[in-house]
Amino acid sequence: MRIGLLSGTVLAALAFAGVAAAQTTTGTVDVVGTVGEKCTVTGGDTSTTFSDTFDALELADTDGTLRAIAPFSTAGSSWRVHCTTIPDVSISATSMANVATAPSGYANTVNYIAYADFDVVTGPDETISTPSGGSSGPTTLGSHLQNVTDNVVIRADTFTTPNVGDILVSGSYAGLITVTITP
Amino acid sequence: MRKAAIACTVVAALWCGQSAAQTTAYAPGHGSPNSIVLSVPVTASINNHCGFATAPSGTYNQPDFDAVGLLHDFDFVLDCTLPLRVGVVSSNGGLLANAGSLPAGYIAFAPYDITLNLVGDTTSVSATCAAATLTTGSTCTTFLGPATTTQGLRLDDSASQTSGSYLRVSAPPYPGPDVLVAATYNDTLVVTLSASP
Numbered sequence: 001m002r003i004g005l006l007s008g009t010v011l012a013a014l015a016f017a018g019v020a021a022a023q024t025t026t027g028t029v030d031v032v033g034t035v036g037e038k039c040t041v042t043g044g045d046t047s048t049t050f051s052d053t054f055d056a057l058e059l060a061d062t063d064g065t066l067r068a069i070a071p072f073s074t075a076g077s078s079w080r081v082h083c084t085t086i087p088d089v090s091i092s093a094t095s096m097a098n099v100a101t102a103p104s105g106y107a108n109t110v111n112y113i114a115y116a117d118f119d120v121v122t123g124p125d126e127t128i129s130t131p132s133g134g135s136s137g138p139t140t141l142g143s144h145l146q147n148v149t150d151n152v153v154i155r156a157d158t159f160t161t162p163n164v165g166d167i168l169v170s171g172s173y174a175g176l177i178t179v180t181i182t183p
Numbered sequence: 184m185r186k187a188a189i190a191c192t193v194v195a196a197l198w199c200g201q202s203a204a205q206t207t208a209y210a211p212g213h214g215s216p217n218s219i220v221l222s223v224p225v226t227a228s229i230n231n232h233c234g235f236a237t238a239p240s241g242t243y244n245q246p247d248f249d250a251v252g253l254l255h256d257f258d259f260v261l262d263c264t265l266p267l268r269v270g271v272v273s274s275n276g277g278l279l280a281n282a283g284s285l286p287a288g289y290i291a292f293a294p295y296d297i298t299l300n301l302v303g304d305t306t307s308v309s310a311t312c313a314a315a316t317l318t319t320g321s322t323c324t325t326f327l328g329p330a331t332t333t334q335g336l337r338l339d340d341s342a343s344q345t346s347g348s349y350l351r352v353s354a355p356p357y358p359g360p361d362v363l364v365a366a367t368y369n370d371t372l373v374v375t376l377s378a379s380p
């Protein structure tokens with residue numbers, strides 16, 4: 001009986017050792033990433049802002065009225081706005097204003113028309129505009145912005161006083177054009 | 184009763200095939216020998232085997248990878264009694280989005296790198312290839328899959344379920360100059376293993 005038990009044990013062990021367990025030799029992994037809707041700026045003040053300053057210098061002519069001021073433009077700037085979608089754009093502008101009071105016949109405000117030109121991949125530039133003191137948009141562009149430097153140009157022209165012949169009061173005048181681009 | 188037991192022993196020995204000549208054992212006082220020595224050789228072997236104890240698997244999802252980049256390790260465990268090779272095949276060669284036709288300056292494909300690190304019982308090996316070189320038939324000579332006895336990153340060692348092996352995907356924030364369009368991007372990596380004696 002003892003021999004019989006031993007033999008049975010050995011046979012069972014040999015049988016077990018002779019079988020290699022089936023193993024996995026293939027694995028699969030998935031890599032997924034998303035690009036969110038966003039707009040960023042290269043060459044601007046920060047990754048989301050850009051700016052420029054236009055100094056019209058002396059506004060008044062020798063008679064105190066507004067002199068002819070040449071249009072202002074940021075064309076040639078080094079910034080590039082890139083968006084991962086076709087963006088919405090809007091513009092607002094404030095008149096150039098002086099804090100000094102202006103009696104009748106005088107002016108402490110210079111108005112203008114502000115524009116933003118967008119270099120798009122399809123067709124000619126798209127432009128939005130507003131008189132100073134107002135705003136326009138948001139408007140969805142017809143196609144993506146061209147992925148090039150200087151693809152957004154801000155400009156202004158048609159500088160006027162509230163009334164023709166107004167004499168500008170002395171002091172500093174400042175206005176602001178804001179262009180907002182959202183994905 | 185004792186005679187019966189001895190007789191049984193002899194029969195068992197013959198059954199095991201260890202004695203060619205018949206031997207008779209006698210009860211004390213009835214002759215000699217009084218016992219028989221049996222020798223039963225016991226041998227066993229373990230077949231070579233090679234595979235993943237834990238295969239690489241799962242999904243890595245990185246939001247805004249264009250801004251923050253990619254970095255993730257898929258851990259796995261090797262179980263091989265002999266040297267092995269591991270190969271990787273990328274389905275897209277990078278992160279790809281189905282974004283249709285795009286204008287110049289915009290793109291729906293982003294590159295990334297894959298690092299394969301294999302840890303054995305006494306050694307390890309590591310290599311990196313761009314995903315773009317890991318599509319079927321491409322140029323990553325180091326570990327383009329599928330793995331065979333001669334193709335794939337070779338670990339010249341056994342690996343007894345040692346930990347530390349991984350498949351790493353990595354990329355810096357997308358540098359441009361093209362703009363990645365807003366979308367979901369994906370790639371699938373198939374990792375295969377082969378013994379490489």
